[in-house]
Amino acid sequence: MTAQAVTPAMSRDERIAQGKAARARVPRSAHAGFVREEGSxxxxxxxxRQDEVRVPELVPIRYKRMAESPFAYYRGAALPMAHDLAPTPRTGFTAQACGDAHLANFGLFASPERRLVFDINDFDETLPGPWEWDVKRLAASLEVAARDNGFSARDRDRIVLEGVGGYRNAMREFAGRTALDVWYAHADVGSVRSLAAPILDSAGRKQFDRTVAKAKSRDNAASLVRFTATEDGTPRITSDPPRVVRVEDLAVEGFDPETLYGQLNEVLRAYRRTLEPERRALLDRYTLTDIARMIVGVGSVGTRCWMLMLLGGFEKDALFLQAKEASRSVLEEFAGKSEYANHGQRVIVGQRLMQTVSDIFLGWVRVPGIDGAERDFYVRQLRDGKGSVAIESLRPTAMATYGRLCGWTLARAHARSGDGVAIAAYLGSGPVFDHAVREFAVAYADQNELDHSALRAFITRKT
Known part of the structure; x- marks a missing residue:
């Protein structure tokens, strides 16, 4: 499946007509509620099923993290939700879908111009697909997180409606812009602060400023301090198991460090060929000096992920890259196979479609693993101004503001690759769709709590 084509031959009025006609096939109220299909x-x-291709000794960590709360479970359950979303109503309009658009997968990062911007920041599951699926995953995440924070039903309703309404209103805004205007639209820290400041109380504004300050401090120089210690005059990655484990320390788990080091050197060489020539020239100023295995996120735990430390010609001149395994998207079974044979390329192309600006070191590679199986990876900078909101500390008003910002960001991403005019016409100017998806979010959060309880019971039986 590819994103919905928008051709110059199709007039704006025709695209609006298409969007409104979709209401007859799929009434906006049809998106309300959720009941898992019998036999699912x-x-x-x-x-x-996902565990079968993951590192066996890391799988228990994945389940431990998911069991911590209903929201933690939700973060790791993109595949079950994809199964649940597949039979729900869809308009037929597609866009480049994130595939895992929960509110913790949005955040800050540094643009190539060294400005902090806010955007979607996780694309492991990206694939062209129904735009509705991303909206519903975002909406349900707001409901689940608001429950975890102990908010009242009234506050939760407001938060979800702000998020979905933010998407609908933004899509209407983008429908009135030129294609180039949509492509260049972005939210930098200054514009986000201007949006949030009049709404947030003093505690919320202080939290926002702390998040920005922390993001600004997360660069390669800070990674050198955070992850290394000096040995014989040379920085070396320090093991901090299970999150960070040096290659040499993996030998006790059956790895041959020399073989693994050689394979990861090949990963770097093959990855280099996917970069633009001027970025290869920049990469060539650095030399790979150390490698460690990392554990990241919740749903990603168990996939192969490596920290690569490269050093330049000056003291504290370091470049930290992350090579993360990419497997097939959870959407693929329902939205069709990717046009890209390499899943690392699928991730990177999807990221560049959805983000206004992206990391200059994005690339992909396919290499044989230690077990002989070929594996796809994508590569990016490890920490380049990356910052995320502490969702568990948000108050209701702050979460509503954050949800609206996430909705705006998701709409902008969909408008870049799909037919924003038709989607906006379908959504309309009133809150019919917003209220329907709010009902879906409530019902899905109920199901998520049952699924989280089932996971906890499973872990108890295993132990």
Missing amino acids: PAPLELLA
Whole structure:
């Protein structure tokens, strides 16, 4: 499946007509509610399928993290939700979908111009697909997170409506812009602060400023301090198991450090060929000096992920890259296979479609693994101004503001690759769709709590 084509031959009026006609096929109210289809695979069965291609000793860590709360479970359950979303109503308009658009997968990072911007920041599951699926995953995440924070039903309703309404209003805004205007639209820290400041209380504004300050401090120089210690005059990555484990320390788990080091050197060489020539010239100023295995996120735990430390010609001149395994998207079974044979390329192309600006070191590679199986990876800078909101500390007003910002950002991403005019015409100017998706979010959060309880019971039986 590819994103919905918009051709110059199709007039704006025709695209609006298409969007409004979709209301007859799929009334906006049809998006309300959720009941899992009888005979659907159990979520634990689906999660176990993913375990088959993951590092066995890391799988228990994945489940431990998911069991911490209903929201933590939700973060790791993109595949079960994809199964649940597949039979729900869809308009037929597609866009480049994130595939895992929960509110913790948005955040700050540094643009190539060294300005902090706010955007979607996780694309492991990206694939062209129904735009509705991303909206519903975002909306349900707001409901689940608001419950975890102990908010009242009234506050939760407002938060979800702000998020979905933010998407709908932004899509209407983008429908009135030129294609170039949509492509260049972005939210930098200054514009986000201007939006949030009049709404947030003093505690919320202080939290926002702390998040920005922390993001600004997360660069390669800070990574050198955070992740290394000097040995014989040379910086070396320090093991901090299980999150960070040096290659040499993996030998006790059956790895041959020399073989692994050689394969990861090949990863770097093959990755280099996917960069633009001027970026290869920049990369060539650095030399790979150390490698460690990393554990990142919740849903990604168990996939192969490597920290690569490269050093330049000056003291504290370091470049930290992350090589992360990419497997097939959770959407693929329902939205069709990617046009890219390499899943690392699928991730990177999807990221560049959805983000206004992206890391200059994005690239991909396919290499044989230690077990002989070929594996796809994508590569990016490890920490380049990356910052995320502490969702568990948000108050209701702050979460509503954050949800609206996430909705705006998701709409902009969809408008870049799909037919924003038709989608906006379908959504309309009133809140019919917003209220329907709010009902979906409530029902899905109920189901998510049952699934989280089932996971906890499973872990108890295993132990």
